[in-house]
Amino acid sequence: MVQVGKIAILAFAIIFASCKTESKQSLKTETISFTKEGELTVISTETDSIKASFDIEIAETDYETKTGLMYRKSMKEDRGMLFIQPTESQQYFYMKNTEIPLDIIYINSGMKVVSFQKNAEPFNEATLPSNAPAKYVFEINAGLSDKLGLQVGDSISFVRN
Numbered sequence: 484m485v486q487v488g489k490i491a492i493l494a495f496a497i498i499f500a501s502c503k504t505e506s507k508q509s510l511k512t513e514t515i516s517f518t519k520e521g522e523l524t525v526i527s528t529e530t531d532s533i534k535a536s537f538d539i540e541i542a543e544t545d546y547e548t549k550t551g552l553m554y555r556k557s558m559k560e561d562r563g564m565l566f567i568q569p570t571e572s573q574q575y576f577y578m579k580n581t582e583i584p585l586d587i588i589y590i591n592s593g594m595k596v597v598s599f600q601k602n603a604e605p606f607n608e609a610t611l612p613s614n615a616p617a618k619y620v621f622e623i624n625a626g627l628s629d630k631l632g633l634q635v636g637d638s639i640s641f642v643r644n
Contacts, residue, residue: 515554517562523621523641525633528595535631536561537623539641543567552622553580560627565641566620574613574620578603584625588633589613596637599628 520541525534542548542564552564568574571592578585587600597615602625613620621639 514556517558519644521565521641521643523563523565523639525596525631526638526640527632528634528636528638534633534637537563539621540564541567541643551576551581552583552585554582556582558583558624560624563621563623566622568618568620571616571618573615574617576600576603576611576620577609578605578607578611581605585622586625586628587611588621588623588628589615589617590619590621590639591616592618594619594638594640596633596635596639598635599633601628602626 517538518540519538521539523537523539525536526532527534538561540562542551543566548566548568551566552558574589576587581603582605584605585603587603588596589598589600591597597617598613600611603611619639
């Protein structure tokens with residue numbers, strides 16, 4: 484009877500360990516896909532013309548804000564993520580578990596760009612501050628803000644789907 488109990492416990496431990504290993508492996512290969520939740524437009528302050536338009540995901544819950552673009556392998560050039568913060572204040576972002584280089588654009592409650600953190604390095608945990616109070620944070624592929632000529636003072640508008 485004791486022998487059967489030991490065998491049952493051993494079998495359970497092997498099955499449990501196998502399931503645990505299998506689930507870890509499946510998490511590593513799972514990809515997070517883009518979900519369009521709105522559209523964002525960047526408007527030039529100088530010419531009052533559209534500089535760029537993006538399909539966006541919107542991060543506004545605590546979980547979405549903490550996760551952001553982490554674990555993504557790539558992002559199309561016409562896409563980005565807009566973070567909506569509960570209050571306008573100094574913002575601090577970092578690139579922990581973020582695999583793609585990003586430009587981080589900080590925007591105030593008046594929808595004006597107040598600062599940038601360009602070419603944020605993947606996996607870097609250094610703090611990337613807004614350098615001015617911001618209500619919104621917009622992440623796009625690194626180098627894109629320079630390519631589009633985005634500047635402090637440009638404005639944004641966005642609509643949800």
